[in-house]
Amino acid sequence: MPSSVSGRFRLRLGARSRRTVSRLLVFGPSATILAFLAFPILLALWYSLTNYKLTNVAGPQLIGLDNYLYILKDPQTLDRLVTTLKFVLLSLGIELPGGFAVALLLNRESRGIRALRTVVLMPMMVPFIVAALVWRTMMAPVEGVLNYGLSLVGLPPSAWLGSPTTALPSVVLIDVWTQIPFVSLVLLAGLQGLPREPYEAARIDGASEWQLFRYLTLPLMTPFLSLISIFRAIETFKVFDIIFATTKGGPGKSTTTLNIAAYREGFTYGSMGSALSYVFLLALLIVLVVGVLTMLWRRSSRLTSE
Amino acid sequence: MTARHRLQRHRGRSQALAACLLILVLFATACGSTPAPTQVPPQVVASTEVAPAVQEGTSEEAAGFPPPESAKIDWKQFAGTTINALLVTHPYTDAFKAQVLEFEALTGMTVNVTALPYMEAADRIMTDVSSGQGQFDVIFSAYPWDWQFGQFYASLDDYIADPTLTDPEWYDFNDFMPLIIESSRWDRTAGHAIGTGTLVSMPVMFETYILAYRQDLFDKYGVSVPNTWDEFFGAAQALTRTDEGQQLYGYIGRGDYGLGPLMTTLILMYRANGLSDLTEDLVCAIDDPKGVEITEKYLKMVKEASPQGWASVSWDDAMHRFAAGGYAMIHDIDFAAATYENPETSQVAGKVAYAIPPEGPAGRFTSTWIWGLALNAHSKNPKPAWLLIQWATSKKVLLEATLEHNNYNPTRTSVWNDPAVVAVASDWGGGTYRSVVDETFSNYTRLLWTPSSQVTHVADIWTDYLHKAYAGEMTTEAALQTACDEIDSLLIREGIQKP
Numbered sequence: 086m087p088s089s090v091s092g093r094f095r096l097r098l099g100a101r102s103r104r105t106v107s108r109l110l111v112f113g114p115s116a117t118i119l120a121f122l123a124f125p126i127l128l129a130l131w132y133s134l135t136n137y138k139l140t141n142v143a144g145p146q147l148i149g150l151d152n153y154l155y156i157l158k159d160p161q162t163l164d165r166l167v168t169t170l171k172f173v174l175l176s177l178g179i180e181l182p183g184g185f186a187v188a189l190l191l192n193r194e195s196r197g198i199r200a201l202r203t204v205v206l207m208p209m210m211v212p213f214i215v216a217a218l219v220w221r222t223m224m225a226p227v228e229g230v231l232n233y234g235l236s237l238v239g240l241p242p243s244a245w246l247g248s249p250t251t252a253l254p255s256v257v258l259i260d261v262w263t264q265i266p267f268v269s270l271v272l273l274a275g276l277q278g279l280p281r282e283p284y285e286a287a288r289i290d291g292a293s294e295w296q297l298f299r300y301l302t303l304p305l306m307t308p309f310l311s312l313i314s315i316f317r318a319i320e321t322f323k324v325f326d327i328i329f330a331t332t333k334g335g336p337g338k339s340t341t342t343l344n345i346a347a348y349r350e351g352f353t354y355g356s357m358g359s360a361l362s363y364v365f366l367l368a369l370l371i372v373l374v375v376g377v378l379t380m381l382w383r384r385s386s387r388l389t390s391e
Numbered sequence: 392m393t394a395r396h397r398l399q400r401h402r403g404r405s406q407a408l409a410a411c412l413l414i415l416v417l418f419a420t421a422c423g424s425t426p427a428p429t430q431v432p433p434q435v436v437a438s439t440e441v442a443p444a445v446q447e448g449t450s451e452e453a454a455g456f457p458p459p460e461s462a463k464i465d466w467k468q469f470a471g472t473t474i475n476a477l478l479v480t481h482p483y484t485d486a487f488k489a490q491v492l493e494f495e496a497l498t499g500m501t502v503n504v505t506a507l508p509y510m511e512a513a514d515r516i517m518t519d520v521s522s523g524q525g526q527f528d529v530i531f532s533a534y535p536w537d538w539q540f541g542q543f544y545a546s547l548d549d550y551i552a553d554p555t556l557t558d559p560e561w562y563d564f565n566d567f568m569p570l571i572i573e574s575s576r577w578d579r580t581a582g583h584a585i586g587t588g589t590l591v592s593m594p595v596m597f598e599t600y601i602l603a604y605r606q607d608l609f610d611k612y613g614v615s616v617p618n619t620w621d622e623f624f625g626a627a628q629a630l631t632r633t634d635e636g637q638q639l640y641g642y643i644g645r646g647d648y649g650l651g652p653l654m655t656t657l658i659l660m661y662r663a664n665g666l667s668d669l670t671e672d673l674v675c676a677i678d679d680p681k682g683v684e685i686t687e688k689y690l691k692m693v694k695e696a697s698p699q700g701w702a703s704v705s706w707d708d709a710m711h712r713f714a715a716g717g718y719a720m721i722h723d724i725d726f727a728a729a730t731y732e733n734p735e736t737s738q739v740a741g742k743v744a745y746a747i748p749p750e751g752p753a754g755r756f757t758s759t760w761i762w763g764l765a766l767n768a769h770s771k772n773p774k775p776a777w778l779l780i781q782w783a784t785s786k787k788v789l790l791e792a793t794l795e796h797n798n799y800n801p802t803r804t805s806v807w808n809d810p811a812v813v814a815v816a817s818d819w820g821g822g823t824y825r826s827v828v829d830e831t832f833s834n835y836t837r838l839l840w841t842p843s844s845q846v847t848h849v850a851d852i853w854t855d856y857l858h859k860a861y862a863g864e865m866t867t868e869a870a871l872q873t874a875c876d877e878i879d880s881l882l883i884r885e886g887i888q889k890p
Contacts (some may be wrong), residue, residue, distance in 0.1 A: 245700065335858060
């Protein structure tokens with residue numbers, strides 16, 4: 086049986102034992118991480134079945150699915166779900182096409198474009214909280230620079246974060262600003278890996294730029310688009326820091342997503358059992374959505390590799 | 392086996408190794424990225440002498456108040472201990488941070504101070520006290536936060552009565568204003584009045600809510616100072632106009648969610664009309680038809696006499712904007728006068744006057760917020776922590792906090808009546824500040840909330856629905872009724888209201 090790795094490191098092992106060693110080497114750290122994850126998750130799951138309250142010195146008592154039933158019957162839950170979905174769809178709806186457009190732009194070769202790449206990536210280097218706080222200052226209704234800018238072009242000022250109707254779009258704007266660089270980066274990597282032959286062949290056949298995009302680029306990029314959708318979907322479903330740093334779920338609950346609601350239940354009001362139930366319901370939702378997206382991704386990967 | 396096959400196996404193995412390394416590295420960095428606590432490690436102050444139990448006053452005495460050294464207790468009895476204090480970012484906290492160095496020198500202890508913004512501090516207190524870990528020994532507490540956290544604070548009466556820890560003559564407990572001490576006592580039974588029960592915090596600062604207005608604008612446009620809430624709404628409308636080419640607004644005030652907007656304006660209006668937040672049976676009462684009427688007038692003022700974005704205005708936003716000019720009235724914290732009257736922080740210094748809160752058919756009411764220092768019941772160093780609380784709330788230290796660090800308003804009668812404090816406060820608003828605060832606090836300030844551990848949650852729900860009514864998403868009536876449904880179901884769930 087062939088054995089040993091080339092170079093100084095000589096391992097004399099049979100193929101089966103090499104497989105076992107490989108598996109053990111991967112298993113070790115994974116098992117540790119799993120233990121660190123599994124224990125808190127199982128504990129949290131147990132707490133979600135109790136009436137655990139931080140301010141209750143008596144300690145948690147098992148109440149079964151009461152927390153979950155209360156949440157499912159609570160009319161506010163639907164509001165929070167709708168707010169979460171609005172945030173997800175608005176963010177993805179802007180970030181994916183926007184990021185794709187930026188990636189297409191950056192994909193051209195020119196000195197100016199290369200410089201532009203650095204500029205476009207800058208928002209990624211700013212910590213979320215810092216970005217949120219600075220945006221909050223810029224969005225101040227009276228003294229903020231955004232309303233000043235609007236007034237210069239003759240547009241009326243907006244309440245931005247201060248009104249229930251404009252708060253969610255404002256928060257989406259902040260998310261879009263921080264995330265488009267990442268989206269465009271992933272899609273740019275995809276674009277640069279695309280094969281040239283189909284394009285050359287299509288050009289010879291007289292295809293227009295638009296046809297190239299629609300019949301070549303778009304289908305070839307579907308795996309990457311699905312992949313980045315999965316990343317962004319997970320992140321936007323559980324968005325927290327941007328909302329917490331700006332509106333904390335207000336005004337009037339217009340930016341209270343499921344995650345923000347969980348935080349308030351748990352840390353502000355001390356109802357940990359209830360908060361954890363929110364978290365698990367949110368997790369279930371994310372798993373379902375991501376499951377669907379992952380199926381799409383796998384299917385599109387298989388199609389494009391043919 | 393072909394060379395290609397060997398190559399594939401080789402690649403497979405090194406891929407596995409690389410994957411393991413990657414996981415290990417990620418794991419290590421994930422663990423390592425938890426920031427180390429920023430607390431300064433405890434330093435043992437070398438003390439070469441045993442401090443005598445009694446020291447004659449050797450330091451200069453400010454305004455005749457005996458210095459801490461003259462107290463008949465051994466300040467150095469816990470030398471070498473480290474205690475942790477959690478405070479809220481607030482002018483008092485600036486005073487505390489500066490003064491605590493003197494405490495450390497006096498006692499040989501080390502004090503680590505953490506200051507967080509209001510909401511973050513509340514959440515942090517919640518996690519610390521409920522964990523029972525006693526990470527913080529001294530906590531910045533407040534009426535009415537204490538209604539929720541008070542069960543986790545130590546009863547201070549025992550410490551005050553302990554002669555090895557407190558010198559009763561020097562500390563002079565009765566010097567604290569009675570209403571303020573009353574606010575710190577509660578037996579924590581929902582529905583029972585404040586005033587009896589354990590004392591859970593020593594107050595350092597109180598604020599009450601009064602009217603601050605631009606005397607110059609009122610004179611210029613011939614509007615008289617409002618005495619009733621209806622006149623208040625009228626004045627706000629009358630003064631919303633262009634003034635020398637600039638937009639002038641009649642009113643600026645808090646609108647962010649929580650207790651803030653309610654305790655500075657709305658609940659005062661309710662009480663002045665004979666209404667309250669909860670009935671005696673702890674049933675939600677904010678949707679009373681008269682309450683709906685008042686709320687509609689209030690929201691109309693906020694929409695028409697105030698710029699848009701009211702729902703995100705916090706207390707310091709409102710204060711700084713009034714100080715920047717462009718607003719005729721604000722009904723909020725009294726000690727904002729320190730900001731308004733200071734030419735360095737205000738464009739309206741010298742133009743502001745103060746008035747007592749407007750009244751309604753049922754009388755004149757205003758609310759208060761009292762900050763104090765509490766002792767964590769799970770503290771591992773309760774006695775040293777008490778020394779810190781005692782020291783910080785003593786006459787001389789509180790006076791210095793007031794005079795040198797703008798801690799208004801101090802909670803001790805002697806400090807409030809100290810000639811230097813009187814002189815500063817009487818300067819403000821052309822002399823109106825001090826007399827207004829005196830009159831208001833003596834006659835109109837009441838603890839307006841119905842005591843319960845859920846007061847913050849109730850206020851959150853109330854303001855959430857105010858926001859919806861403000862945005863036109865619901866009529867005021869529907870908003871308040873839905874708010875009441877939610878408040879009632881909350882109180883029932885918490886076992887406060889009988890179903």
